[in-house]
Amino acid sequence: MKDLEIQELRSFWEANPLSAGRIPYRLGTPEYFSFYDRLREKNETPEFSALLHEYHHYSHKKVLDVGSGNGYVLGKYAQFGAQVYGVDLTLTGVELCQRRFEYQGLRGHFCMGNAEELPFPGSVFDCVCSMGVLHHTPNIERAMGEVFRVLKPGGRLILMVYHRNSALYQFKFRWMNRVTGKSRRQLVNEIDGLGNPKGEVFSKSEIKNLLRSFTDIETSVGLLQSWMILPRGARFVPDQILKRFERCFGWFLYAKAIKP
Ligand SMILES: C[S@@+](CC[C@H](N)C(=O)[O-])C[C@H]1O[C@@H](n2cnc3c(N)ncnc32)[C@H](O)[C@@H]1O
Numbered sequence: 001m002k003d004l005e006i007q008e009l010r011s012f013w014e015a016n017p018l019s020a021g022r023i024p025y026r027l028g029t030p031e032y033f034s035f036y037d038r039l040r041e042k043n044e045t046p047e048f049s050a051l052l053h054e055y056h057h058y059s060h061k062k063v064l065d066v067g068s069g070n071g072y073v074l075g076k077y078a079q080f081g082a083q084v085y086g087v088d089l090t091l092t093g094v095e096l097c098q099r100r101f102e103y104q105g106l107r108g109h110f111c112m113g114n115a116e117e118l119p120f121p122g123s124v125f126d127c128v129c130s131m132g133v134l135h136h137t138p139n140i141e142r143a144m145g146e147v148f149r150v151l152k153p154g155g156r157l158i159l160m161v162y163h164r165n166s167a168l169y170q171f172k173f174r175w176m177n178r179v180t181g182k183s184r185r186q187l188v189n190e191i192d193g194l195g196n197p198k199g200e201v202f203s204k205s206e207i208k209n210l211l212r213s214f215t216d217i218e219t220s221v222g223l224l225q226s227w228m229i230l231p232r233g234a235r236f237v238p239d240q241i242l243k244r245f246e247r248c249f250g251w252f253l254y255a256k257a258i259k260p
Contacts, residue, residue, distance in 0.1 A: 005138040006089070006114055008197045014090045016193040018069045027092070028099045033070070040072055043223055049073075052254065053129065053158060055080040061126035064150065066115045066143070067133025071097035071108070078106040082127075085120070087113040115143040120150045127156045132252075135161040135200040136192070144210050151259040157214065162188060163221055163253035164201040167245070168228040207255050214257035221250040 017027065019039055025031040044052075053073070059081035065074045068086030074097065078084045086097045086108060097110045113119040115130065115137050128147050137143050147157055163169070173184045182190075188199040202210075204219045211217050224246035226236045 058082040063127045064125045066130035071100040084108040086110045118146045129158045131160040162201045164203040167249040216258040223250045223252045
């Protein structure tokens with residue numbers, strides 16, 4: 001059963017690499033990466049990303065990205081001198097990371113693998129990050145156990161999952177459920193594309209519980225946009241209002257923690 005779920009997940013992500021449907025350039029070309037990076041930086045500015053990841057602390061340290069996608073985050077760690085490793089369920093992900101690193105003149109190690117069975121020995125990484133990934137895996141408890149195992153004592157985990165107490169989930173998806181008859185679970189799945197077999201939302205306390213083997217747990221919330229509150233195409237909510245509420249009702253739930 002579990003193998004079937006992972007295969008289904010892999011097929012989805014092979015056919016729908018991160019945001020590829022919104023990018024008008026051939027996958028893996030320099031234009032594709034530039035377009036993707038601009039899209040991403042509308043959601044997470046480079047300044048925010050630098051504060052969140054503290055890239056400069058990981059120069060010459062070993063960093064693993066679980067579900068490395070097209071290598072956006074790992075590229076940043078590598079630019080700051082980290083020895084970077086990326087693991088992704090898909091061959092497409094691995095090839096995209098390799099391409100990005102070639103274009104940017106960076107070095108990194110990439111392989112296919114499952115977050116629930118990481119292909120690395122224990123206690124080797126100074127930092128493990130996993131952004132927008134673990135809410136897709138069938139058994140997140142198992143994936144957390146794996147992340148814990150491969151981190152060195154004192155190593156840091158940083159992750160992002162979808163937020164249960166967000167305006168999108170609590171307000172817009174409730175309304176869409178009434179209008180379309182789709183369950184909120186299905187609407188969460190479809191955020192990453194029609195046919196996505198698995199998406200999940202977490203509250204701060206649920207994520208803290210999943211991280212119970214770690215210490216120094218910090219959580220924060222970000223990303224609130226007009227479409228997450230209003231029907232698509234409706235008038236925009238002013239930025240000052242969105243900014244004011246995004247720390248409570250944003251869609252991204254971030255967590256940082258240390259392996260004791
Ligand atoms: C939404 S993308 C995020 C990519 C990247 N972390 C980023 O921030 O740009 C999700 C990625 O996670 C990968 N993925 C999903 N489930 C996984 C699993 N169980 N193990 C490893 N990778 C997984 C997918 O192949 C996809 O590349």
